[in-house]
Amino acid sequence: MTVGEIAAALHLEVIGANADLSREVRGGYASDLLSCAMAGAKPGDVWVTLQAHLNVVAVASLTEVAGVIITEGARPDADTVKRADQESIALLGTKEDTFSTVARLVKLGVGEPVSG
Amino acid sequence: MVAAPGLLNGSELTKAQELVYELKVGQVMTPEVVCVSPEQTMGELELILRDGGFAGAPVVKDGHLVGIVSLQDLILSLEQGAVDDPVGNWMSVDLLTVREGDSVIEAVKAFSQRPVGRIPVVDVRGSLVGILTGGDITRGLVRALDVGYRQGEISQYRASHIFQDISSDDTSLTLRYRIPARDFARSGEASSKLKRALQRLGGRPEIVRRLAVAAYEAEMNLVIHTDDGGELLVDMRPDRVRLVVTDQGPGIEDVSAALEPGFSTAPDWIRDLGFGAGMGLQNIRRCADEFEIESRPGVGTRLDIVVRMAQEERLGRPGQ
Secondary structure, eight states: OBHHHHHHHTTOEEESSOOOTTOBOOEEEEOSOHHHHHHHOOTTEEEEESOOSHHHHHHHHHHTOSEEEEOTTOOOOHHHHHHHHHTTOOEEEOSSOHHHHHHHHHHHTTTSOOOO | OOOOTTOOOHHHHHHHHHHHHHSBHHHHSBOOOOOBOTTSBHHHHHHHHHHHTOSEEEEEETTEEEEEEEHHHHHHHHHTTOTTSBGGGTSBOSOOOEETTSBHHHHHHHHHHSOOSEEEEEOTTSBEEEEEEHHHHHHHHHHHHHHHHHHHHHHHHOOTTHHHHSOOSSOOEEEEEEEOTTOTTTTTHHHHHHHHHHHHTTOOHHHHHHHHHHHHHHHHHHHHHOSSOEEEEEEEETTEEEEEEEEOSOOOSOHHHHTSTTOOOOOHHHHHTTOOOSOHHHHHHHHOSEEEEEEETTTEEEEEEEEEOOGGGOTTOTTO
């Protein structure tokens, strides 16, 4: 499943004009602590967090996650969106909280081993 | 930098023309061929073509190519109610073939001479080894162009040959990044730049990731905790990368406590940004093969880590 397909299925707002929505999502990771994300998020994960500041983009870029879902309606500022666009990182916004978002991702099959 | 697929500019067109001569039929043909025998009926042929989605099939007897039968032959036979006729009665025996070692240009010429959709490919002994359609040629060319494009891009964007081109008894490349304190708008930039540099030098993804994570944590420590920022010094050799991070204070009171997971002196506003989890030094240590930290309160802190690369992971490996 791609980031774009997840965004459509969960009605997430695609923030920014240059998000790469074609990346394949392999799993997920949720935490608001950047060091935890640095340690735990794997390339191809979708990272769920309520942090919305500039360093989210840096962490997303360095860990090569497929996209970031920003929960509870937190809004990244213009600089953050600009940086995300430079790095083609998909920032996806939702009003829901992290727990509900993760639950819906699991329902979609994110994080389950691909059969076949 | 990504060209839209299908849009060929002038130089790529020339490249496609070159490839038509370079590529061999054997490289672009479909090797798995569904064949029929001359004794099978046209009715059986119909099922084979329908199920496989083919528009024709070579006819083989005792391992030798004896003809080719097309959808058009089938339609003619059905019009005449000849469902039970053997394929041998309807196939074309005036055979056009190409050899697997021929240039694709030979096949292109063959297609232009005769209105056929597919040409059987034979080896030097005349045995059938594959089938070639116009689609096979197009796909083969696109594939070859794509590979050529990527190789061009890699040689253009990778600087990995620096370790081969520049000769000395011991070559290293040193990068310095100055990190200002409390500049959260630019924090993470040095690690991103270092990551790109390592990629251009041909670093393996896992190695690049470990160094990028270590550099990011070190960079954030400088941004969050130091009085006047600090410096990230990266010393790269083909077999190892050393990261030395220095600052002039305030220094760490109790280094062994600072190495405990969860230990943090970050104020609340830093924690609200998602930092200060007390995992930074842990993350760095996890990424490093060698890890050393020295600190004196009032003087400063020096972190020295090494990530080693195995033979097959070396920076600037030949053939990149």
